[in-house]
Amino acid sequence: MNIVVCVKYVPDATADRSFDSSDSTVDREGVDGLLSELDEYAVEQALLAAEDGDGEVTVLTVGPADAADAVRKALQMGADKGVHVEDDDIAGSDAVATSLILAKALGTLEYDLVFFGMSSTDGTMGVVPTMVAERLGLPAVTYGSEITVDGSTVTVRRDGDVATETITATAPAVVSVTDQSGEPRYPSFKGIMAAKKKPVEDLTLSDLGIDASEVGLGAAWTKVLSFAPRPPRSAGEIVTDEGDGGTKLAEFLASKKFV
Amino acid sequence: MPAERLMPTEESIDLIALTRDIVDRELRPRVDAAERAASFPREVFRTLGRAGLLGLPYPEEYGGGGQPYEVYLQVVEEIASAWASVGVGTSVHALSCFGLFTAGTDEQKQRWLPDMLGGELLGAYCLSEAHAGSDPAAMRTRAVRVGDEYVIDGAKAWTTHGGEADFYKVMARTSEGSRGISCFLVPADTPGLVADNPEDKMGLMGSTTATMLFDGVRVPAERRLGEEGQGLSIALAGLDSGRLGIAAVATGVAQGALDVAVAYARERESFGKPIIEHQGLAFVLADMAAAVESARATYLAAARLKDAGRPFSRQASIAKLVATDNAMRVTTDAVQVLGGAGYTKDFPVERYMREVKVMQIFEGTNQIQRLVISRGLAR
Ligand SMILES: Cc1cc2nc3c(=O)[nH]c(=O)nc-3n(C[C@H](O)[C@H](O)[C@H](O)COP(=O)(O)OP(=O)(O)OC[C@H]3O[C@@H](n4cnc5c(N)ncnc54)[C@H](O)[C@@H]3O)c2cc1C
Ligand SMILES: Cc1cc2nc3c(=O)[nH]c(=O)nc-3n(C[C@H](O)[C@H](O)[C@H](O)COP(=O)(O)OP(=O)(O)OC[C@H]3O[C@@H](n4cnc5c(N)ncnc54)[C@H](O)[C@@H]3O)c2cc1C
Numbered sequence: 278m279n280i281v282v283c284v285k286y287v288p289d290a291t292a293d294r295s296f297d298s299s300d301s302t303v304d305r306e307g308v309d310g311l312l313s314e315l316d317e318y319a320v321e322q323a324l325l326a327a328e329d330g331d332g333e334v335t336v337l338t339v340g341p342a343d344a345a346d347a348v349r350k351a352l353q354m355g356a357d358k359g360v361h362v363e364d365d366d367i368a369g370s371d372a373v374a375t376s377l378i379l380a381k382a383l384g385t386l387e388y389d390l391v392f393f394g395m396s397s398t399d400g401t402m403g404v405v406p407t408m409v410a411e412r413l414g415l416p417a418v419t420y421g422s423e424i425t426v427d428g429s430t431v432t433v434r435r436d437g438d439v440a441t442e443t444i445t446a447t448a449p450a451v452v453s454v455t456d457q458s459g460e461p462r463y464p465s466f467k468g469i470m471a472a473k474k475k476p477v478e479d480l481t482l483s484d485l486g487i488d489a490s491e492v493g494l495g496a497a498w499t500k501v502l503s504f505a506p507r508p509p510r511s512a513g514e515i516v517t518d519e520g521d522g523g524t525k526l527a528e529f530l531a532s533k534k535f536v
Numbered sequence: 537m538p539a540e541r542l543m544p545t546e547e548s549i550d551l552i553a554l555t556r557d558i559v560d561r562e563l564r565p566r567v568d569a570a571e572r573a574a575s576f577p578r579e580v581f582r583t584l585g586r587a588g589l590l591g592l593p594y595p596e597e598y599g600g601g602g603q604p605y606e607v608y609l610q611v612v613e614e615i616a617s618a619w620a621s622v623g624v625g626t627s628v629h630a631l632s633c634f635g636l637f638t639a640g641t642d643e644q645k646q647r648w649l650p651d652m653l654g655g656e657l658l659g660a661y662c663l664s665e666a667h668a669g670s671d672p673a674a675m676r677t678r679a680v681r682v683g684d685e686y687v688i689d690g691a692k693a694w695t696t697h698g699g700e701a702d703f704y705k706v707m708a709r710t711s712e713g714s715r716g717i718s719c720f721l722v723p724a725d726t727p728g729l730v731a732d733n734p735e736d737k738m739g740l741m742g743s744t745t746a747t748m749l750f751d752g753v754r755v756p757a758e759r760r761l762g763e764e765g766q767g768l769s770i771a772l773a774g775l776d777s778g779r780l781g782i783a784a785v786a787t788g789v790a791q792g793a794l795d796v797a798v799a800y801a802r803e804r805e806s807f808g809k810p811i812i813e814h815q816g817l818a819f820v821l822a823d824m825a826a827a828v829e830s831a832r833a834t835y836l837a838a839a840r841l842k843d844a845g846r847p848f849s850r851q852a853s854i855a856k857l858v859a860t861d862n863a864m865r866v867t868t869d870a871v872q873v874l875g876g877a878g879y880t881k882d883f884p885v886e887r888y889m890r891e892v893k894v895m896q897i898f899e900g901t902n903q904i905q906r907l908v909i910s911r912g913l914a915r
């Protein structure tokens with residue numbers, strides 16, 4: 278079973294993130310980046326699925342030079358090799374363009390399953406897995422909180438608000454996993470040493486036969502027109518209990534539609 | 537604010553990042569409750585072990601990380617900056633493997649070292665006795681040769697990980713005098729070996745300390761490390777490296793205390809401005825920062841001597857003395873900076889102060905460090 282995990286290099290969600298004022302895209306310079314924490318779950322599931330077979334786990338990323346750090350982290354966790362698509366013209370790409378690049382890159386690889394995290398921690402759209410599946414004409418089983426791979430069948434449990442679904446698909450297929458799918462492992466120091474020797478292939482748009490006009494900020498279907506920092510939190514409202522405290526609390530909750 | 541570190545290699549940079557990640561996600565959320573409840577965090581050591589952090593200073597051929605002390609000690613410091621007991625435990629584990637690595641035969645090393653460094657096992661060492669702490673040559677625990685075995689009887693006091701460890705490096709007397717001590721590697725499940733009730737300590741509650749009682753403990757002769765009579769020199773050689781570990785631990789705790797104090801002093805106001813803007817307090821913080829960074833520089837200087845294969849015994853004692861005395865001052869000052877709040881358990885600084893105190897005592901009291909340093913000068 279060969280598996281490709283698509284991972285994204287994102288600004289650290291615990292840092293002060295903001296937009297770049299010149300083009301209203303996410304500021305990737307000002308904060309440290311890392312492998313999206315939600316993608317660590319996908320790496321974990323891919324490693325587990327590949328564990329007792331003789332297949333390989335390839336980690337694929339589209340992103341700037343620093344995105345190599347995300348690939349390296351996944352290799353340290355245990356993935357076998359990396360593919361990094363990097364091109365200045367990719368900057369500002371939206372989900373549609375990203376899915377195009379990923380689909381083309383997947384076309385150069387051998388795989389049975391393609392794993393994704395449920396969404397990125399910066400854009401948080403969660404649509405790229407299905408877009409990639411659509412482009413490749415593959416079944417997509419998404420938001421899996423339990424993943425079982427048996428032969429060429431992948432079974433996914435999907436926890437919804439009102440029901441739990443169990444969905445199966447036959448490889449080749451696209452799978453996205455949630456943060457309930459199982460805690461990702463830490464790399465080990467041996468993994469850190471081993472990752473130094475693992476191959477990473479660098480690809481550009483022209484390697485993939487993609488014209489620069491199809492991707493980047495110019496090709497984006499949506500555009501951020503303006504942004505403003507969220508106003509600082511205002512002080513809460515203190516209810517003094519003068520015998521009617523309970524009523525006031527109930528009124529407050531009702532006004533916020535909590536009850 | 538994380539300490540500024542100049543790491544020698546790319547993998548050591550990644551190693552520090554891995555350590556910080558594990559520290560933030562696995563240690564910080566647990567330390568307060570575990571220290572209050574005096575519960576030993578065995579699972580945390582397994583996590584560290586699986587990540588390869590318990591075997592770092594030993595060669596890769598035995599399952600270690602092949603890292604120089606310069607790197608290994610900074611990992612220990614990072615661990616201790618969040619949880620002193622676990623930092624101490626990491627250093628004690630490394631020390632418990634030291635005898636086998638330095639004095640064991642190739643066969644002994646190949647047989648036992650990979651498991652000891654593999655991360656699932658935890659070690660302890662038994663040198664001190666109730667009446668023989670600073671002067672271990674006064675020990676009384678005996679190992680008597682009977683056929684292919686030694687039979688050990690006695691009590692080894694103050695054993696860190698006592699009752700929790702999987703193996704014990706034990707110093708016991710095989711004949712009279714300081715050259716009459718031998719070193720043994722004793723599995724925890726050997727009949728006759730039990731831990732007494734843990735000590736009720738001032739701090740480091742998450743690190744179990746107990747007297748190990750030896751009642752006719754039979755150890756195969758092949759588990760003796762080095763020759764009969766070499767035990768004390770094996771133990772003391774290990775202590776040189778262990779002292780560097782304690783210096784790193786103390787520096788980590790001091791860094792943790794400094795970080796809490798600075799963050800508090802930026803927020804807390806008196807007389808209409810943040811207290812960090814009162815020079816009288818700002819200078820206290822400046823002295824704390826200077827003490828932390830000079831402690832780090834001192835243990836790293838000693839570590840680099842060791843890594844280069846040069847004698848480093850005096851420098852190790854200097855590093856232990858400087859780092860633990862500095863840390864005592866820094867953690868005491870951190871309580872001061874927090875005022876009344878610092879004296880409560882709402883903040884970790886009072887715990888840091890209690891934890892650092894013992895670092896001036898174990899692995900050779902700071903008086904004994906001065907003894908080692910001054911004897912070296914007199915020679
Ligand atoms: C929490 C904890 C964990 C420990 N872990 C271990 C362990 O894992 N393994 C182990 O073997 N031991 C361990 N120890 C023991 C530790 O190493 C001893 O406590 C230490 O060596 C001091 O010995 P002592 O307590 O007997 O003090 P003593 O030797 O009785 O010293 C009492 C005082 O006299 C001073 N003193 C003694 N001799 C001199 C001298 N010649 N000149 C000047 N001053 C002197 C000392 O500095 C000290 O201030 C641990 C101790 C503690 C508290
Ligand atoms: C156990 C205990 C019992 C107490 N009992 C009582 C009691 O019975 N009654 C009562 O009224 N209070 C009591 N207190 C309060 C005590 O007096 C205060 O904690 C003390 O005055 C310090 O104030 P603070 O804690 O607000 O520290 P802060 O005023 O916030 O000071 C924090 C730090 O900043 C330093 N600092 C502040 N201003 C300056 C400056 N201008 N220049 C230089 N440094 C500065 C301080 O020295 C300290 O190191 C008690 C406190 C404790 C811990």
